[in-house]
Amino acid sequence: VLAFDGMVLADLATPCDLFSRAQDATGRELYDVRVCSQNARVVGSHVQLEPPYRLDELRRADTIIVPGGEDPSRDVPDVLLLELTRAARRGARIASVCSGAFVLAAAGLLDGLRATTHWLAADALARRYPRIEVDANVLYVDNGNILTSAGAAAAHDLCLYLVRRDFGAQVAAYLARCAVMPLERAGGQSQFIVHRPPEEALSLAPVLGYIAQNLRSDHALETIARRAGMSVRTLSRQFRKEVGTTPAAWVAAERVRRAQLLLETTAMSIEQIASEVGLGSASVLRERFTKTLGTTPQQYRRVFQADRSQGSARAV
DNA sequence: AAAGCTACCCGCCAAT
DNA sequence: TGATTGGCGGGTAGCT
Numbered sequence: 001v002l003a004f005d006g007m008v009l010a011d012l013a014t015p016c017d018l019f020s021r022a023q024d025a026t027g028r029e030l031y032d033v034r035v036c037s038q039n040a041r042v043v044g045s046h047v048q049l050e051p052p053y054r055l056d057e058l059r060r061a062d063t064i065i066v067p068g069g070e071d072p073s074r075d076v077p078d079v080l081l082l083e084l085t086r087a088a089r090r091g092a093r094i095a096s097v098c099s100g101a102f103v104l105a106a107a108g109l110l111d112g113l114r115a116t117t118h119w120l121a122a123d124a125l126a127r128r129y130p131r132i133e134v135d136a137n138v139l140y141v142d143n144g145n146i147l148t149s150a151g152a153a154a155a156h157d158l159c160l161y162l163v164r165r166d167f168g169a170q171v172a173a174y175l176a177r178c179a180v181m182p183l184e185r186a187g188g189q190s191q192f193i194v195h196r197p198p199e200e201a202l203s204l205a206p207v208l209g210y211i212a213q214n215l216r217s218d219h220a221l222e223t224i225a226r227r228a229g230m231s232v233r234t235l236s237r238q239f240r241k242e243v244g245t246t247p248a249a250w251v252a253a254e255r256v257r258r259a260q261l262l263l264e265t266t267a268m269s270i271e272q273i274a275s276e277v278g279l280g281s282a283s284v285l286r287e288r289f290t291k292t293l294g295t296t297p298q299q300y301r302r303v304f305q306a307d308r309s310q311g312s313a314r315a316v
Numbered sequence: 317a318a319a320g321c322t323a324c325c326c327g328c329c330a331a332t
Numbered sequence: 333t334g335a336t337t338g339g340c341g342g343g344t345a346g347c348t
Contacts, residue, residue, distance in 0.1 A: 221324065231338050236325070248324060248346090280347075287346095322347075332337070 001065045002058070003037040003051045006074060009044055011067030011097040014155040022163050022175055030167055034061070038080060045070060058083045061092055063162065068098030068152075072121055081107040088146070095147035095162065097155040104148065105129045113143045118151040137244070164294060173295055204228065204242050211251060215258055215278045219251050255279055256292050263301040270297050 001015050012035070019031040036053035058064055064087055069076070084107040088094055096104045101117035102125060104110050111131045116122070122136035135141060140149035140158045149158035156179060164172035207228045211219055224247055225235040239247050255277040262273045274285040289297050 232324095233326090233338050233340095234336085237337085240326095246325065252346090284347075320348090322345105324345080325343090327342095328340085330337100330339090332335100 001033065001035045002067065002080075003035050003042045003049055004067075004069070004076060004080065005043045006069045006071060007042070007044060007067040008070055008098060008152065009046060010152045011100065011155055014152070015065040015067075015097070015159050018156065018159040018163070018175060018179065021178060022167070022171060024167065024171060030163075030171065038077060055079065055083050058087050058092075059090075061087065063093040063095065066094065066096040066100035066103050068096070068100045068118070069102070072099040072102040072124065076103050076106060084109065091145065093145045093147070093162075095149065095158060097149050097158065098151050101125060101148045102128075104146065105132060109146055110148070113146060114141050115143075115148040116141045116150050117148060120151075173300065204238060208243070208250075212254060212258075215255060216276060217278060219247075219278070221247055252288065253292070256288055259285060259289065259297065260293075260300065263297055273297070 001012060003012055016033055016035065020029070020033045022030040024030060034053045034057055035049075035051040036055060036057040037049070037051040038055050040050060040054075042049040042051060064084070066084070081103075084094065084104070088107070088109050094104065094109060096117075098118050099121050101110065101115055102121075105115070105125065105128070110129065112133075114133045114135055115125070116135050116138050117125050119136040122134050125132065126134040136150075138150070139154045140147060140161060142161070147158065147162075149155060160172050160176055160179075163175055207224060210227065211224070221232055221235070225232045228235055228238075230238065235247065239245065239250070243250055245253070258277045259273050259279070262268055262276060266273075268276065270282045270285060274280070274282045277285070279285045279288060286297060289295070289300070293300065
């Protein structure tokens with residue numbers, strides 16, 4: 001994990017905490033986390049740090065995490081960019097958090113790739129580096145060895161994703177539980193972007209509420225449109241504008257989210273839950289579940305319920 | 317797992 | 333003239 005003057009503390013701390021807490025079934029630590037910096041002392045706006053490693057550590061790292069800087073327009077030292085490009089050339093995995101994408105961009109690592117950053121900085125990134133395809137809607141983007149993620153909390157999502165990639169959903173799910181985080185958040189950044197003033201944003205709220213209350217029943221696009229008092233086409237557009245997704249996608253996500261809740265808090269059978277959330281059968285639930293969360297319902301339940309019965313001896 | 321089919325999404329355009 | 337709406341249809345994601 002790279003530290004540099006002016007970095008955002010949380011962007012640095014989150015990967016450190018999450019990765020170092022990752023362990024397999026036998027309790028073995030899965031990552032060797034090292035914080036490195038150019039100089040012995042790093043100045044943040046609230047703390048001064050003395051990271052134990054220097055930049056040459058970047059030559060050994062399998063994965064390099066680059067935090068965001070408080071001022072993205074501030075130039076990072078050339079030597080740092082040099083080490084990053086060098087690391088990229090030898091095939092190291094490099095991931096940025098928040099405005100750390102600007103550092104990767106400055107090193108030329110994002111040219112021609114899809115990337116994300118904090119939604120407030122997305123325009124600036126796109127303007128400054130036209131060769132990057134900036135997507136402000138997602139929490140993170142995976143290009144294989146080059147990854148970028150959105151604002152501070154998305155560091156959680158990114159790290160959990162990496163752990164899942166490296167060691168599987170079980171390990172990641174345990175970590176998520178420790179951090180009191182969902183394994184995967186649906187909806188991307190767009191759910192946090194304010195699309196319009198609050199009063200107006202309410203226009204779809206009653207319909208959304210109704211659907212959430214009646215998940216069991218069928219929610220065809222046309223039915224929703226009628227309930228909202230607008231045409232199908234207009235509903236689709238309004239939905240995109242206010243909610244950030246499409247109606248069908250939102251309903252589907254809502255069903256899975258409710259299923260998660262029921263798995264965590266009840267002893268209902270998978271079949272019962274499927275019908276409760278409006279999914280045709282247990283197999284449909286299963287498929288939707290693995291597709292969006294990367295775990296099976298049973299696994300999810302086991303992991304999240306085990307926590308309750310054990311107490312939280314290992315929790316934070 | 318494969319396949320057919322339905323419903324959805326979204327670009328486009330005309331109407332308001 | 334610009335903004336919004338509603339309908340159409342092709343391509344397709346997802347359900348049975």
